[in-house]
Structures are given as C-alpha cells and as structure tokens.
Amino acid sequence: MMIDDLTPAERRVWDAFPRGASVDFRTSGDEDVTRGGGWGPERTVRASVLRALLLTGAQEDGEIAALRLTGARITGVLHLMYAAVGTPVRLSHCHFDATPLLYGAQFRQLNLRASVLPGLDAGALHVEGVLRMSDCRVRGPVGLSGLKITRALFLERAEFRARDAAEPVLQLNHAEIGDGLLAQGIRAHGRVRLDGASIAGVADLTDAELRALSGTALDATGLTVGADLRARGLRTEGGIDLRGARIPGRLDLMGARLSHPGGTALRVSSSVISELWLYLGDRVEGDLVMRRAHIDLLNMTPEKLPEKVLLNNLTYTTLAPHEPAERRLPMLAGGDRYEPYAYEQLTAAYRRIGDDDAARLVQLAKQRRRRATLPWYGRLWGHVQDVTVGYGFRLLRAAVWLLSLLAVGSVAYGLDHPRPLKADEAPGFNPVFYTLDLLLPVIDFGQERAFAPGGWHQWLSYALVVTGWILATATVAGVTRAVSRQ
Known part of the structure; x- marks a missing residue:
C-alpha cells in the first residue's frame, strides 16, 4: 500500500x-x-x-x-x-x-x-x-x-x-x-x-x-x-x-x-x-x-x-x-x-x-x-470362616467360640450327667473334660468313650461334635492362609 x-x-x-x-x-x-x-x-x-x-x-x-x-x-x-x-x-x-x-x-x-x-x-x-x-x-x-x-x-x-x-x-x-x-x-x-x-x-x-x-x-x-x-x-x-x-x-x-x-x-x-x-x-x-x-x-x-x-x-x-x-x-x-x-x-x-x-x-x-464372587457353597463356607475366625485374621474368635461352647456343655452336662456305658469301669464323670472330648476332634480324655448320652444329651453331643469339627477346620484354613501370606 x-x-x-x-x-x-x-x-x-x-x-x-x-x-x-x-x-x-x-x-x-x-x-x-x-x-x-x-x-x-x-x-x-x-x-x-x-x-x-x-x-x-x-x-x-x-x-x-x-x-x-x-x-x-x-x-x-x-x-x-x-x-x-x-x-x-x-x-x-x-x-x-x-x-x-x-x-x-x-x-x-x-x-x-x-x-x-x-x-x-x-x-x-x-x-x-x-x-x-x-x-x-x-x-x-x-x-x-x-x-x-x-x-x-x-x-x-x-x-x-x-x-x-x-x-x-x-x-x-x-x-x-x-x-x-x-x-x-x-x-x-x-x-x-x-x-x-x-x-x-x-x-x-x-x-x-x-x-x-x-x-x-x-x-x-x-x-x-x-x-x-x-x-x-x-x-x-x-x-x-x-x-x-x-x-x-x-x-x-x-x-x-x-x-x-x-x-x-x-x-x-x-x-x-x-x-x-x-x-x-x-x-x-x-x-x-x-x-x-x-x-x-x-x-x-x-x-x-x-x-x-x-x-x-x-x-x-x-x-x-x-x-x-x-x-x-x-x-x-x-x-x-x-x-x-x-x-x-x-x-x-x-x-x-x-x-x-x-x-x-x-x-x-x-x-x-x-x-460375593463365589458360588453358593463357597459363600456359605466363607460365612463360616468369617464368623468363626475372621478368615484367619481374628483367630481369637476361635478361642471365644471354644470357651462359649465349653461353658454351655459343662453346665448342661453338669446339671444332668449322661449314663456310663459300663458302670463298673467308667471313670468319674467330669462335665468339662467330657465337653472338651466332644469339641476337640484330635484330643481324647477318655470321657466320650465312657459315657452314652441319651435324649437331649445326645442331640447336644451331636451339635458339639459338628461344631468342633467346623471350628477346627476353619481355624486350620485361617492359619494356613496366614502362614501362606507370610
């Protein structure tokens, strides 16, 4: 321009x-x-x-x-x-x-x-x-x-x-x-x-x-x-x-x-x-x-x-x-x-x-x-582990469960003793050790073999045995998980 x-x-x-x-x-x-x-x-x-x-x-x-x-x-x-x-x-x-x-x-x-x-x-x-x-x-x-x-x-x-x-x-x-x-x-x-x-x-x-x-x-x-x-x-x-x-x-x-x-x-x-x-x-x-x-x-x-x-x-x-x-x-x-x-x-x-x-x-x-991602049986077993031992992170729960069940069994059997299988050979009945015999699968105090519960005693014994196995299995699974993490 x-x-x-x-x-x-x-x-x-x-x-x-x-x-x-x-x-x-x-x-x-x-x-x-x-x-x-x-x-x-x-x-x-x-x-x-x-x-x-x-x-x-x-x-x-x-x-x-x-x-x-x-x-x-x-x-x-x-x-x-x-x-x-x-x-x-x-x-x-x-x-x-x-x-x-x-x-x-x-x-x-x-x-x-x-x-x-x-x-x-x-x-x-x-x-x-x-x-x-x-x-x-x-x-x-x-x-x-x-x-x-x-x-x-x-x-x-x-x-x-x-x-x-x-x-x-x-x-x-x-x-x-x-x-x-x-x-x-x-x-x-x-x-x-x-x-x-x-x-x-x-x-x-x-x-x-x-x-x-x-x-x-x-x-x-x-x-x-x-x-x-x-x-x-x-x-x-x-x-x-x-x-x-x-x-x-x-x-x-x-x-x-x-x-x-x-x-x-x-x-x-x-x-x-x-x-x-x-x-x-x-x-x-x-x-x-x-x-x-x-x-x-x-x-x-x-x-x-x-x-x-x-x-x-x-x-x-x-x-x-x-x-x-x-x-x-x-x-x-x-x-x-x-x-x-x-x-x-x-x-x-x-x-x-x-x-x-x-x-x-x-x-x-x-x-x-x-x-929540597991099938129904896995979820069921998971709930059991959670309630009993918190998947191995709450092992103290196992002791609480054991003591609670031991107290229930001891009181129940202490008030009403089960009959002995052989009266002349049976040891003296001890409700605490009898309950422990039912709860602990790998320990034998001789009480469970010497006495035969009947009636409601028998159903309580079944419940304690099953609960003991579940508790033991959940505890082993939890301990195994904890050891494997380490």
Whole structure:
C-alpha cells in the first residue's frame, strides 16, 4: 500500500515502528476494551497497515524496530499466515474486529495482552520468545495446535468462550512449550485441548475455571510436563482427562472443585505421576478413574472421593494422610467388580508404615468382597470362616467360640450327667473334660468313650461334635492362609 493512504492514527504507528517506540491510544488506564468496536478513526488502524509494517517496514540505524501498539481498534484481517516476522510485536489492550490469521507464522515475540478478539487462528505458530495472552477476552475458538514456543506461554486471567458446543474453545494439542504454561485464573467456557502437549516447565492452572458445554472440560491425554501441574482451587464443569500423562512432579488439586455428574470427573488412567494431591474442598462429583496409573505418593482424603473410584491395577508407594483402614476401604468398594490388586496395594501401604492391624483389616475386607464372587457353597463356607475366625485374621474368635461352647456343655452336662456305658469301669464323670472330648476332634480324655448320652444329651453331643469339627477346620484354613501370606 502507499504511505499516502495512511490515516493520522496509522501515521503515528508507522513512524514509531522503525525506532521501536510505543503508541498508546488509550484515554484512561481502566477503559473497557470490549467496547472497542465503537472507537473512532482517531484510534483505528487497519490490519493491512500492520502487515505491511511487519513484513516490509523500514528500520533506522542504531535502533531496534518493533511494533508496540496499545489501545487501538484493528479493522480487517491481520493476515500473516506462514510469515516470518523478525521484530517483536505487542498489540496490547487492542480490539480486533476480525480473527487474526497467524497459521504457520514465525515471531520473535508476540504480546496480545488484555486484547479482545473474535478468535485466533494460529496453528503451527512458532515463537522464539514468549507468547503473552494474559487478560485477553476471546469470543471464538483459539487454535494453537502444534504451537512451538521456546519460552513461556502466558494466559493468566484470560477468558475464552465458544460459539459452538462441538468446537474446542482453546486448542493447544501437540504444543511444544520450552518453559512453563502460566494460566492462573483462566476462564474457559468450552473444551480445552492439551492432548499430546509437551511443557518443559510448570503447567499452572491455579484458580482456573473450566466449564465444558458438554463432555470433557480439559482433554490432556498424553500430556508431558517437566515439573508440576498446579491446579489448586480449580473449578470444572465437565471431565478432566489425563490418560497417559507424564508428570514427574506434583499433580496438585488441593481445594479443587471437580464436577461431572453422571460421567468421569477425573481420569488419570495409565499415567505416571510422582505425587497426586487431592484433598480439601468439596467432594468430587463424578467418577474418579485411576486404572493402571503409577503414582509414588497418593495424597488424598476419604471425604474428597466420590462414590465410584476405579483403582484396578493402580500402583502407588505411599498413601497419605494416614487414615484408619475403615475410612479407606470404601474407595475399594466403588468399582464395578472385585479387584484383588487394589486390596493388596492398600495392604502394602499400611505395612510399609508399620500399621499391621490396618493391613489385616484390609485383607479381611478383601476376603469378604471375594466371597460375593463365589458360588453358593463357597459363600456359605466363607460365612463360616468369617464368623468363626475372621478368615484367619481374628483367630481369637476361635478361642471365644471354644470357651462359649465349653461353658454351655459343662453346665448342661453338669446339671444332668449322661449314663456310663459300663458302670463298673467308667471313670468319674467330669462335665468339662467330657465337653472338651466332644469339641476337640484330635484330643481324647477318655470321657466320650465312657459315657452314652441319651435324649437331649445326645442331640447336644451331636451339635458339639459338628461344631468342633467346623471350628477346627476353619481355624486350620485361617492359619494356613496366614502362614501362606507370610
């Protein structure tokens, strides 16, 4: 275009560019940029002028050219697809009438801070420095798929809204970020995609608000983070999908409010995470799926967990904070089926800190859960073992049963002695040892062979003999199970 076509506002920008000087059209520091569509020609710049500056603008000797524009209304489409822009670009507090087309472009540095845009088409964008979109307001999809940036991406307090429920509002899938993703306080009204992204530093979503119009609010399958994924105070409406993620630091969800009723609120299946912190704040609304994940420290409180927690093949080293087994067991019962590995993991976590009583309680719960999967005769025998010796974890019960039955038999036979088989050869009757003879299959005190009960004595003897055999068999089975575990 010809220089003669420039308006006074554009002339200011054109003259400032070679020296890298700033042009600020704002009338106050707190003006509402969302109303920028009504700004007049005194602060309006055509996108074609900016394109001409960035591609063919002059430079002054001894100066560093740069486009530094604040508070302007930019009309038309800023078309820089596949362009190589060698100067820093700052278009802050600007109002864009049309969606900029930056697909495949290369920038040294790009700053759109606090600007208002109808969308952004910047897939495969390459930025050598930082990309800053802090405090931006975008009313359409932001396409940054395949973004490559050597430094950090700043999205603090930015707001993204989708026009179409089926269209992601922010796409960072397969992005490569050489430093951190700083998105504290971001507001996304639509699906955010981070699947396949690689972030060398920290990904920070502290106090973010992600509201999906339907389904998944944050799709981060295969995400790789170099340090922590911080999401304290995160609020979601929709699921978070972190399947296959690699987080060598902490996945911090302290105080987060995760809500996806009827669906999966958080999925970390097949992920490798050093620490997962999930406590404080409201209970998770929706399913928690942790299948096949590997987590060193699992730091979560029972009151934070939803009713349905899927833990099959989850491997973890430490479970914190230390809670009684009774408070941890409900999370193992929330799956669709019996998963013995989940019980073994919880048992190992308690044994690792020396809480053997809790470990035994978990193993007892495991046997009870397993019992429900057995045929009727297996369930029947399981109930017997549970009542008598607690599957070998409550062996003291056997002694209680024995003493109780011994007391019943001793009193009954002490009040009414059974008759001797041979009166001249029978020893003196002892109700205690006679009852022991009936109860203990492998001990013989000579009382049972010398006396023949009749009537109700006989039925009581049958009951004591059968009960003794059941008690002995259950005890042996329980001891064998305990020894095999050792």
